Amino acid sequence: MSNDYKNYSRKELLEALDSIDRDRFPERYQMLVEELRRPERNSSEIKEKERIAEKRERSECKGIFILLVSSFFYLWSIWVAYKQQFYLGRHKGRLITFEDNPEIFVAMVVLTICIATYLLYLGIKVLTSATKST
Known part of the structure; x- marks a missing residue:
């Protein structure tokens, strides 16, 4: 079973990272870490959009x-x-x-x-x- 973490928001990725069992699923854990480290995930524009979405929620x-x-x-x-x-x-x-x-x-x-x-x-x-x- 393959997870496509590209469609996840930064918040969802962080939640998944917190809840994943690192020992049982090391590949998934590594995929999450790599996805969070991608440069486009860390742009200030994306962070601002997520902050606005959270405020709206x-x-x-x-x-x-x-x-x-x-x-x-x-x-x-x-x-x-x-x-x-x-x-x-x-x-x-x-x-x-x-x-x-x-x-x-x-x-x-x-x-x-x-x-x-x-x-x-x-x-x-x-x-x-x-x-x-x-």
């Missing part, structure tokens, strides 16, 4: 995480509105219901929806900026 992960948090706030606000009650405070918190205090209850639900909407905006902004930086 991290931005996409951040955007997805923000969207997940936003989804949590939307779902939580829907649940609170359905149950018409929530606790304000961590331990032995005050129970706020729509019947007892409708103004505060509605304000808290609206605040939660505003937070979710802002997080949705941030998540979309991060994702679109990650795709524009290609």
Whole structure:
């Protein structure tokens, strides 16, 4: 079985080099080392492209995480509105219901929806900026 390491990115080559069993596969190990030593693999242009790709990947992960948090706030606000009650405070918190205090209850639900909407905006902004930086 022959591996063609020419199609691997520098990052993938380094990961393969870290995970390969040098004693069991000395030929493959040597092929990896030789591929990493090739002059075109070490040009600053390629390293810059890989750095940008890695930065874009991290931005996409951040955007997805923000969207997940936003989804949590939307779902939580829907649940609170359905149950018409929530606790304000961590331990032995005050129970706020729509019947007892409708103004505060509605304000808290609206605040939660505003937070979710802002997080949705941030998540979309991060994702679109990650795709524009290609």
